[in-house]
Amino acid sequence: HYIPQLANAILDYNAHSTGYKFKLKGVAIGNPLLNLDRDVQATYDYFWSHGMISDEIGLAIMKDCDFDDYTFKSPHNISESCYSATSDAYKIVGDYINNYDVILDVCYPSIVQQELRLKKM
Numbered sequence: 001h002y003i004p005q006l007a008n009a010i011l012d013y014n015a016h017s018t019g020y021k022f023k024l025k026g027v028a029i030g031n032p033l034l035n036l037d038r039d040v041q042a043t044y045d046y047f048w049s050h051g052m053i054s055d056e057i058g059l060a061i062m063k064d065c066d067f068d069d070y071t072f073k074s075p076h077n078i079s080e081s082c083y084s085a086t087s088d089a090y091k092i093v094g095d096y097i098n099n100y101d102v103i104l105d106v107c108y109p110s111i112v113q114q115e116l117r118l119k120k121m
Contacts, residue, residue, distance in 0.1 A: 003029050026054035037067045043099070044089055050102050053089045 007027045014021045044065075050060030065082035076083070099106050 003027055021119070034047060034071055035074070037070050037078075040070050041067045044086065046099070047089055052093050052097070052102060057085055057088050061089065 004027065007024060010022045010024050014024070037077065044053070044061045047053045048055075048061075059080065062084055064079055066078070067078060071077050077087070093099070
């Protein structure tokens with residue numbers, strides 16, 4: 001929130017200043033968390049739109065989850081059916097997929113790599 005609020009303060013200062021004015025052309029922010037209710041829902045929309053979760057789970061989340069009053073602190077204030085669908089989504093996506101770049105190579109921790117190699121032998 002800091003950069004957008006700073007930009008707003010600069011623009012407000014410029015509007016009321018009779019002397020020096022800052023030359024602000026724009027503000028660029030990357031991957032901000034501005035609205036928790038939108039960000040959480042967007043995560044599951046992203047999973048679904050990139051084929052990371054099934055249509056059934058994606059539709060269950062869309063139907064059963066109301067993220068308007070979502071609280072980040074656990075336990076989240078979501079219905080049991082929503083919790084079940086979101087849990088299924090995270091189980092399917094797993095811990096080794098980078099949620100922000102899903103086409104990256106999967107990078108397993110060394111202990112998992114050892115286990116996979118031993119199973120091949």
